[in-house]
Amino acid sequence: MTRELIRVGIIGSGASGLAQLKQLLDAFARPEVKRRADLEVVCFEKQEEVGGVWFANEDAEKRYRTASTDASSSLPAGEQAEQVYVYPPAGEDPSPMYEGLRTNLPHDLMAFRSLPMPPSLPLFPTRAQIQAYLVSYATIFDLYPYIRFRTTVRRLYQPSDPSAAGGRRWMIEYAGADGDVTEMGLDFVCCANGHYADGWIAPVPGLSSFKGKVVHSRYFRSAEDYTGQKVLVVGSFASGGDISRLLAAYNLGMYTKTDNSANNGGTASHNGRSIIAPERQIDVHVSCSARSAFSVDTDDPDTPWGKYVTYHPLIDHISSSGEDSIIHFEDETALEGVDTIIFATGYNFALPFAKGEDRPWCDSPLFDKRIEEGERELGHAWEKGGLKGLGVKGLDGLMLFMENDRSICFPVMQYQVVPFPLAESQTRLSALLWAGLLPSFPDNPQPPRNASNPYSSSPPSTSTAKSSGAFSASDPQPPPEPSATAVKPPRKVMQTRQKLVFGAPYEWEYQEYLMELMVEADKDGVGVEECWKGIEGFRREKRADTGLRKRTLGY
DSSP states (O other): OOOOOEEEEEEEEEEEHHHHHHHHHHHHHHHHHTTTEEEEEEEHHHHSSSSSGOOOOTSSSOOOEEEEEOOOTOTTTOEEEEEEEEEOTTTTTSSHHHHHHHOOHHHHHHHHBBBOOTTSOOSSSHHHHHHHHHHHHHHHHOOGGGGGOOOOEEEOOOSSSGGGTTTOOOEEEEEOOOOOOEEEEEEEEEEOSSSSSOOOOEETTTTTGGGSSSEEEGGGOGGGGTTTTTEEOOOHHHHHHHHHHHHHHTTTTTTTTTTTTTTTTOOOOTOOOSSSSSGGOOOEEESSOOOOOOOOOOEEEOOGGGGGGGEOOOOEEHHHHETTTEEEETTTEEEEEEEEEEEEEOEEEEEEETTTTSSSTTTTOOEEEEEOOGTTTTSSSGGGGEEEEEOOBBBBBTEEEETTTEEEEOOOOBSSSSSSHHHHHHHHHHHHHHTTTTTTTTTOOOOOOTTTTTTHHHHHHOOOOOOOOOOOOTTSOOOOOTTTTOSSSHHHHHHGGGBOOOOTHHHHHHHHHHHHGGGGGGGGSOOGGEEEGGGGGGHHHHOOTTTTHHHHHHH
């Protein structure tokens, strides 16, 4: 009996890509699959190591370029808003991680089911500790032989003539370190390229004429880089709250390379007195529509850095006055002398390798925008024409596969989730499906209603997306639920998430639904690990304890 060769491509070796790789190897190693099929799997990774966003050099400078579009002439003078883009120079791709970052999840909750994190880790690990964990995951499960490092996927499409891809459904084009482009036909594809690269900056009238620096939170490296500056952070969600805290705490000598606060739980007391010379202090301002659970509490006596933060409403427009710029807010107040504006306003989904003119993207574009030439001047020019957008459409009922096409999956598009175990659940499902172990898989699977979604009662929308309000330890992890005291309308990026906003307890209900779909592959449950029969109790308990991080770290 001739065995069929199944070829699968995985784009990215972060947590989701590694999970997909392991689950594929496990599924195709089953005797009933090995008798009829062989697996050829390749994981394409543009960096030199696994880890995705967790792989970073915190000491390296994060260089960036800026560009802007012309203001819309259809708007009255003073209301014309330019779209500003911030992107890395060609050949560079910095991680959004930054100095002082800690996870928002306890490590036992955050870990993959198949590999607990070492109990010796701090309850809320550092970036480097999570990176080491992902390296150990790839090592223990022998994943490295299947990963092609320093390899960038530049194009993914379905050829009109399948024979062009050797009779396979997908064609992928990738470039190695030498820049040479190679093609490969694939049967299945997992897009695990991450969602924290294309930073979104809200259009602001006059922004392109701002005299200081405009930067996205992706390029924030260390509070010390802003010594002596007046800084405006736009956004109060995950990164906005974290970055404003780090900037303000710098004035107390906290969370710096020479301070142990980041390693002793963040509870070191400086009695609220600045130990930084006045001329080196950072004057911190935050612009937001409403404070979130991540915002620096300026009234809490246990957060001594709070007195260094001043809040403002959203920016209305920016005007010039001589050599300075004036930032005008919606309440008609203004701020002058700002050196840097840091936009912690989220990210676009981006598939730079999915060109809008190619199939299936021309017929089923997941996102509503394309990367334009001006957005990558002297940057990664090959990304021009790739899809991007705050919202996503065209996913199936599981919000995992393309609608009407289960040969491609997009794991962990969801927001407010525990990402590693969710990645395991979703990629186990796709692996079992692609291995032919789920012959009775429903045509239109429908997960239970998401009662914890704040948009579940809203009118249906064609835009269901994730765009993080900011990046921090919590962006690849779930933030606490939004404050019940926030009464202002949701931000634009929140409005575009809709069905992909999960949160607890729905993420557990969703995963248990996926487990029900996978029962067929596990026969009578003989030999199936308990973790695949239902969500472990400790995960529900730890996820529900939203005050644990504050009690442990002090913020």
